[in-house]
Structure formats: C-alpha cells, structure tokens
Amino acid sequence: MSISQIINGKRVIVKKPELLAPAGNLEKLKVAVHYGADAVFIGGQEYGLRSNADNFTLEEMAEGVQFAKQYGAKIYVTTNIYAHNENIPGLEEYLRGLESVGVHGIIVADPLIIETARRVAPKLEVHLSTQQSLTNWKAVQFWKEEGLERVVLARETSAEEIREIKEKVDIEIETFIHGAMCIAYSGRCVLSNHMTARDSNRGGCCQSCRWDYDLYKLEGDQAVALFDENDDPFAMSPKDLNLIQSIPKMIELGIDSLKIEGRMKSIHYVATVVSVYRKVIDAYCADPDNFVIRKEWLDELDKCANRDTAPAFFEGVPGYKEQMFGVHSKKTTYDFVGLVLNYDKDKGIVTLQQRNFFKPGDEVEFFGPEIENFTQVIETIWDEEGNELDAARHPLQIVRFKVDREVFPYNMMRKGH
Amino acid sequence: MKKPELLVTPTSVAHMEQLAQAGANAVMIGEQRYGLRLAGEFSRKDIIDAMDVARKYGVRVYVAMNALFHNDKVDELGDYVRFLSEQQVDAIVFGDPAVLMTVREVAPHMKLHWNTETTATNWYACNYWGRKGAKRAVLARELNMEEIIDIKNHAEVEIEVQVHGMTCMFQSKRSLIGNYFEYQGKFMEVQQVKYAKGLFLYDKERDNKYPIFEDENGTHIMSPNDICIIDELEDMIDAGIDSFKIDGVLHEPEYITEVTKLYRRAIDLCAENREQYEEEKNELFARIEAIQPTHRPLDTGFFFKETVY
Numbered sequence: 001m002s003i004s005q006i007i008n009g010k011r012v013i014v015k016k017p018e019l020l021a022p023a024g025n026l027e028k029l030k031v032a033v034h035y036g037a038d039a040v041f042i043g044g045q046e047y048g049l050r051s052n053a054d055n056f057t058l059e060e061m062a063e064g065v066q067f068a069k070q071y072g073a074k075i076y077v078t079t080n081i082y083a084h085n086e087n088i089p090g091l092e093e094y095l096r097g098l099e100s101v102g103v104h105g106i107i108v109a110d111p112l113i114i115e116t117a118r119r120v121a122p123k124l125e126v127h128l129s130t131q132q133s134l135t136n137w138k139a140v141q142f143w144k145e146e147g148l149e150r151v152v153l154a155r156e157t158s159a160e161e162i163r164e165i166k167e168k169v170d171i172e173i174e175t176f177i178h179g180a181m182c183i184a185y186s187g188r189c190v191l192s193n194h195m196t197a198r199d200s201n202r203g204g205c206c207q208s209c210r211w212d213y214d215l216y217k218l219e220g221d222q223a224v225a226l227f228d229e230n231d232d233p234f235a236m237s238p239k240d241l242n243l244i245q246s247i248p249k250m251i252e253l254g255i256d257s258l259k260i261e262g263r264m265k266s267i268h269y270v271a272t273v274v275s276v277y278r279k280v281i282d283a284y285c286a287d288p289d290n291f292v293i294r295k296e297w298l299d300e301l302d303k304c305a306n307r308d309t310a311p312a313f314f315e316g317v318p319g320y321k322e323q324m325f326g327v328h329s330k331k332t333t334y335d336f337v338g339l340v341l342n343y344d345k346d347k348g349i350v351t352l353q354q355r356n357f358f359k360p361g362d363e364v365e366f367f368g369p370e371i372e373n374f375t376q377v378i379e380t381i382w383d384e385e386g387n388e389l390d391a392a393r394h395p396l397q398i399v400r401f402k403v404d405r406e407v408f409p410y411n412m413m414r415k416g417h
Numbered sequence: 418m419k420k421p422e423l424l425v426t427p428t429s430v431a432h433m434e435q436l437a438q439a440g441a442n443a444v445m446i447g448e449q450r451y452g453l454r455l456a457g458e459f460s461r462k463d464i465i466d467a468m469d470v471a472r473k474y475g476v477r478v479y480v481a482m483n484a485l486f487h488n489d490k491v492d493e494l495g496d497y498v499r500f501l502s503e504q505q506v507d508a509i510v511f512g513d514p515a516v517l518m519t520v521r522e523v524a525p526h527m528k529l530h531w532n533t534e535t536t537a538t539n540w541y542a543c544n545y546w547g548r549k550g551a552k553r554a555v556l557a558r559e560l561n562m563e564e565i566i567d568i569k570n571h572a573e574v575e576i577e578v579q580v581h582g583m584t585c586m587f588q589s590k591r592s593l594i595g596n597y598f599e600y601q602g603k604f605m606e607v608q609q610v611k612y613a614k615g616l617f618l619y620d621k622e623r624d625n626k627y628p629i630f631e632d633e634n635g636t637h638i639m640s641p642n643d644i645c646i647i648d649e650l651e652d653m654i655d656a657g658i659d660s661f662k663i664d665g666v667l668h669e670p671e672y673i674t675e676v677t678k679l680y681r682r683a684i685d686l687c688a689e690n691r692e693q694y695e696e697e698k699n700e701l702f703a704r705i706e707a708i709q710p711t712h713r714p715l716d717t718g719f720f721f722k723e724t725v726y
Contacts, residue, residue, distance in 0.1 A: 051726050082538045084560070085567045109536075111545035135513075138491045142514035154485075156590045161488045185485055185635075188535055189587045193559045194640055195623060197724050201535065204726030209587070211620075215597060215629075218615035221711050223626075226610065231601055234618060236593050236636075313590070320596035 003254050004288065013285035017250070018257040020076075020174065021274045024264055025054040029064045029075075031267045034410045035369050036278030039074040040064070041107060043263055046094055047079040047087070049131070050263050051203035062101040074104035078263075079117075080129035082187065082201040083110050095121040107152065109187060114146070125149045127174065131187040131201070137165040144171040150256065155181050155241070156313045163253055172256040177243040178273055179261025181312070183209050183236050183323075210237040210328065232326035239322050242309030244301060245293060247280050250314075252288075268336030268355075271412055272304040275369055300373070303334045303414065331417075337364060338413035341398070343406055350403040358415055359391035366403070368411030376403055420688045421653070422660040424479070424577065425677050428457035430466045432670040437474035439674050440681030443660070444471075445479045445510060449632045450490075451497060452481025452510070453534070454585055454639075456665040456673065461500060468504050477507040482516045483532050484634050485588075494519040502527050508552065517550055528552045530577065534585055535559065540571035547574035553659065558584040558644070562720045566656040575659035580646050581676055581705075582664035583628065584718065587638035594631050617712075626712055628667055639667065644718035645705055647680055648698035650687045668710075675708055 003015045021037035023029035032040045042064065043055045056064065056077075065075050077098050081087065095117050098106060105125030108114050109132050117124050127150040128134065128143050135154045143151050150172035153162065157175070166173060182189060190200055191208040198204030212233035216223040227233070241261070243250065250258060258281070260273050276297050284291045301309075306329050310322040337358045342351040358364065360378050367373045381389045382400045392399045424443040427433035433444055446459040446467055459467060464480065471478045480501050486494070494516060501509060502524035511517060512533035520527050531537065531546040532555035543554035553575035556565060569576045595611045598604070610616075617626040618638065625641035653661075663680060665673035679701050686694035709715060 082536045082542075082557075085539050085564055085571075088539065088541065110539070110542055112539055112541035115541075115545065133485055135485050135487045136491050136515050137488055138494075138515035138518050139486075139513055142518050157487070164488050183591060183593075184587045184589045188485070188533070188585075190535055190557075190559050191586050191638070193719070193724055194586050195620070195625075197722060199559065199724045199726040201538070202726035204724075213618035213620055213627075215594070216617055216619055216626075217610075217613060218617065218712065223617075223619075223712075226616075227601070234597050236589065236591075238591075318591060320600040323591075323593075323596055323600070325597075325600050 003252055010287065011289055013251055013288055015251075015254060016281065016285050017255055019274065019277055019281055020257050020259040021270060022179075022260060022263040022265065023064075023270065024050075026056070026060045026064055028267050028270050030067055031410060032270050032274050033068050033071045033073045035271045035274040037073060037274050039076060039104070039257070040068060041076040041078055041259075041263070043078050044094070044098070046090070047081050047083070047113065049078060049080055049201075049203045049205070052264070058097050058101055061098070061103060065102040069102075075102075076105045076107055076125075076127065077103050078107045078129070079113050080107050080109040080131050081203060082131070083112050084202070087202070088112065091116050092120045095124065099123050105149065114148070118147070127172075128152060129186075130154060130176070133185040133187050135161070137168040140165050140169045140171060144169055150174055152176075152259070154185060156185060158316065159246070159249055159253065159314050162255065162314075166254050173254075174257035174259055175250070175255055175314075176241055176261055177247065177250070177258045177277065178241055178309075179265075180240050180307070181238060181261065183238045210235075235323065235325045237324040237328065238312070238318070239308045239310040239324055240305070241312050242301070243311055243314055244276070244280060244298065246311060246314055247277070248284050248288065248291060251281070251284055266336060267339075268412060268414065269304045272300060272367070275367065276300050278369070296373070300367075304332070306330060306332050334365075334414045334416050336412060337415045338392070338399075340366075340368070340407045340409055340411040340413065342409060343403070345406060348402055348404065349400050350407055351398060351400050352413065354392040354394060354397040354399055356395075356415070357391065357393060362415055364413050364415045366405075366407050366411055366413050368408055370408045371405070371411060374405055376405075418654065418688045419657055420684055421658050422477070423677065423680055423684055424660050424662040425673060426456035426663070426665045427467075428665065428670045428673070430459070430463050430470060432457065432674070433467055433476075434470050434474070435670070435674045436677050437470060437476045439677040441476060441677050443477035443479060443507070445481055445662075447481030447510075449634060451484055451494075453483050453512075453588070453634055454637055454666050455481060456668070464501070464504055464506070468506065479508045479510050479530060480506050481510045483510050483512040483534075486513050486515050491515055495523045498524050498527065510555070521550065530555060531574075532577075538564075540568040543568060543576070544571070544573045547572075553577055555579075555662075559719050559724065561722060561724075562649075562652055565658070565720075566652060569653075569656045569658055577660035577662055578653060578658050579644065579664055579718075580650070580661045581644055581680065583639045583643050583667060583713075584664070585637055586627070586640055588635055590635040592631060593636040594629065630667075640718075642714045642716040642718075643709070644720075645702065645715040646717055646720055647683045647705060648702045649717065649720065650683055651691070651694075654684070654687050672708055672710070676705060679704055
C-alpha cells in the first residue's frame, strides 16, 4: 500500500500511522483517547513492567475498552516481563481475562507468554515488546514467521534501518516517538537486580542507570580518578526522547504505530503530548508538501516536560549532548490546576475540578482537543453551593467561575509559575 | 554420576592449550564483531588454530555470535557461519534470532546454544528456543538455585550455568565513557580512554566497583563481584546440569587457568567422591580466594539471593 495519493491535484497521506499513548489508570486512559490517541497501552495487575504503577483491574480494563470503543480506539495491555518459573501458574487465566474484556492486543517479550496467548486467548493480537531489543530485519523476519502481528523496534534503530526493515519484511512496525527511555538495550540491563535486588525485567527497575557514579582507572592496585574535584560525576542518564521534528519522516517510512512512553506520567502530561502529536500527524497527513512544524506545538510540548529532550537514535548515534550530566530533571514551567467538567454557555460559567491551588487574579491557560489554547484571568471563584471562595484550595473540589470562551468537558486548565 | 562439562574462556590459542591441560572440556571463543564480552579476541586464523588444539585434547569449541546485530552486519553473518561450519566448531552461541535464521539457511546441521545473558529465566522459554533449533540454553545469571534446578527438571535442552567470574549487568549502544570525556571537554583523550583497561565505576553508597568498558558492541558494565560457588556444586550436579561455565572476561590468563584446575578437581570430586568433596571444598574455595585480585571480591551471585519486583 502506498503511503500517499494525489487527490484533487494535491498529495495527501492515506496511510496514517496509529498514535499510541500510555495510560496508568482509567482516568488517564479516557484523557488519552479523548485527546486523540488511536490506541492506548495499559498495564494489568501482573506480568507488566511497572510494578509501581496503579495498573488496571480486569473491571477497569473492561470499562476502558468500552470507553475507547466509542472513539474507535484500541486497548493494548503490556505483558512484557521475562517470566520466571513461578510466574507460569495463573498466566493462562490472566490472558483469558484480557481476551474476555475485549482487549485488542498484548505487548509481549517472553516466548512463554507469546505461545500461551496463542493457545488460550487467540483473539488477542500479539505485539513483540521493545524488551526483545529488535535491531535488524532478519530478526523481525523471524518474529513474523512466528505469526506476530506487530513488532516494537529497539530504541537503538535508526531511520535508515527502519526503512530497510520495512522494505524487507511485511509486518506492522511500532516505534517510540516521545518519553523516557532506557540507556541500555532494553531487556539487557540488570543493574537493579545487582544494586537493589529488584528484578528489572519483571517490573522492579529502580533506574540505577540514572544515579551518579565516579569513573576510575586501575593502575596496578591503585585507583586513579578520571575526573577533577569540580567535575560533574559520571552519568548515563539519557535525555528523554522527542521525535516531533521527525514525524514527517516516520510517516513517509510507513511506520504503523507511533508510541508515546509514560504509564507513570500525569493526565496533564498525557493530554498535552497526545494533543500535540495528534495535531502534527493530522496536519502532515492532510498536506505533507506544505507542512511546517509550528512553534506553538514545540512550546506546548515544553509545558509538560520535566526533563530535557533529544531525538536519540532515529537521527544517528547520540553523543554526550543527548545525555544529562550534573542535573537530574528540569523544573516544569506549568502546573495542571483544573479539569473542566462542564460549561454553561449562556452564563459563560465553567464548572471545574480543582487539581492544584489557584486564586482570583491568576492568569491560566485552557487547552483541549476542541479549542485553541487561550489564556484567561480568573475573577470570582464560587463553590458548588455558590459561596464565594478566596482561592481554590482543595484537591478535587468542584468550583465555578467565569470563562470568556467556550470550553468542553476534559479540557484542562494550567498555570505558569 | 553424570559430570557437567567444564566450559571456560581462553584469552588466546596458547592459553586455550593451558586450559585444556588444566581440565577444561569446552571453550567459548570468538571475536567482538560477532560475540559479546569475550576473554580474548580470536580471529578466523585463531579459530583454525584453536580447532587443532581442540582435536589434540578432545575439547569442544563454541563460537560466540551472541551480539545484538543491526542491519549492517546481517548480510555477513552467513559467511561467518559457513566458515565456522567448515571448521567444524561444535556449536554457535547466539542471542539474536537473525543468527538462528542464518544458520538454518547456510548450515542447518550446526548446533546452536541460546544465550542472551539476561532473558533465559524460565523453562518454557528454554524449550521454546529448543524447538526453534537450539540444543542448549544458557541461563540468566539472575536466577537462584531453586529456579535453576526447576528449569533443568523441565528442560528439553541442555542447560548451562555460569559458576564463576563476573557477569554483565548492562549493555548500551552508546559510547558512555567517550561521551563523559567529551562532556568534560577532553576530546583529545577520548580515543585513548574509551578502550583503556581497568576502568570502573565507583558506587559510593554500596562501596562497589563496577568494571566498565567499550568495544564495537557499545558500553558494557560488569558485576562488582566474581561469582564463586566451587563449594556449592552438589545440588546442580545432582540435578544433572549439563555445563558449568567459568567466565574469565577481564581476568588474567594465569588466574583463569588456576581457577579451571580448581573447578576440575571440585567437579570430579563432587561427582565421584562426595565425601572427599565435602572435606576439600572449603580448601578449594580458599585457594581461589588467595589468588583473587584485591578489587574483585567473591560472592555467590544470585544463587542464594531473594529478588523482588
């Protein structure tokens, strides 16, 4: 299938990639879908790689699947641990459960889980996880012959390598476009096991790669420091992935699914990142030959970033500028302060759930899939009973105030520092 | 009682001969273009010579092709496999399915050992790769004794376990040592330091030293301790584990030879004269401790450790 066609004298993209978003809980799932994700990946109570995340019960998954269906969106469940013997009992029941609630597919690394799913839950699509660190077309060919519908490539593959894989093997390709990532080949790092006795390949990773170390060289039995007193310590913390500038190239390569990392991230993060990539993909597909990245999209992404970002391997082998030394995070410039529940068009009054402190006089920004971003200075704030408040102080408190332009449920309100 | 094979890693052809004399049954060799974290670099010429040594001593030769390959090397895998097949090496060690596919095409009778270092964690996966063509699975180092024996009890393939030496904790494609030097502005020193020997990362909180090095496959970080279970071999010998590996990466040849001799004695005793083994095993351990480099403490790896997640 060709990527583009000429329609009415204008080239348009007819093979639009899936935008795949993370969700750590049901609320985030709904936000991701509402903000434009074509598919969402979530974790269950077992067999996933974020044992610290909220993760979904089967009932929540069922609700998530039903919600996504209204938007034509799909739900995938990460079941990408490398299992130990003790994880085998219970697996069949777990996979049958996923199939029964209508989950579309699972993301898997261990052949145990691949073959068990085929046997007991054949309706589930099976996607090979990046934990397998797939880096060449011949390995992709192997997994295609094993009957997998899709593979997620290693973060270490370049644009040119993806082009060759696409040419040689007819299988769906999913690649990461945004978010945190391992600095090691995924699945080939057991730092956590050694340093904290937590199994990284079963969801226990404690990100030891992001700690500081000192680099020495042994001369005989003497350790000689390879840094000066005032130097930043040795670090191997990668900047977060950000491929917004490469989306056109990725679409032209025919990549089938563009994936955002971050099941542990906030709903504000998910909403912001999903909405920006939604706009980029839609704008490019509608008119690829006149497409330019708009500065407001880049600014928007920056509003939810808590680390510096870089394009990593897609655009070549990353050097020291794509790593972070001496700093571990950057200050976010915006706080997420409220979620729109309702808007009374006649009175121009919003009903909103408080997510962070704000008060009359604050300048806030609204954003969401139905609206262009706009700022608003908050005037009087009332509670649900109509009592005037000096500020919106309480988490999840329902408040009302005047907003000049129309806003919609799930729109978000953020405030600069 | 069945004796497990004693598999070791020579640093050179000459060293391989010493290891054969020290009692090794098999060696793993190769070159970094295709293999990961080898004790020595063996060119094609060296492999031909190694096969002579192997025939002289009745030692099996396994060649490492366990790198993660990118497209650029895929097309040359066939030529290397064909060469290894012509030399009649005993097995190819692989992790990347591209190697499996290549062997099927050009040397379908070649034996394969599945070794990804970290992902052979359950018996089902071992048997899966067995059904795909592997004769042996090399278990992840992060398993405990109970898990290892349970895998062996369910395995349809040979099971190899590392019993001695350091293990890999981390592999990145990035040039992490070089990048650190560039970040410090020491551009002139990058090439020199990147491939320097004896580099380690110091972890203050744990007071650990992790060896680190770069090669064609990226940056590798190794465990702070050497596994040594020369005095704990009973259960695995009783369970019929097929191969015990001593990994000598980053160790001196003399050290590897001495350790090989001691494990030879330990395995023979444990299999043939259990009482004598029980009597001597502490002494065998002490003899390894005596030659241990000062910056390399011994431990028992994950054999007796609880891991959570």
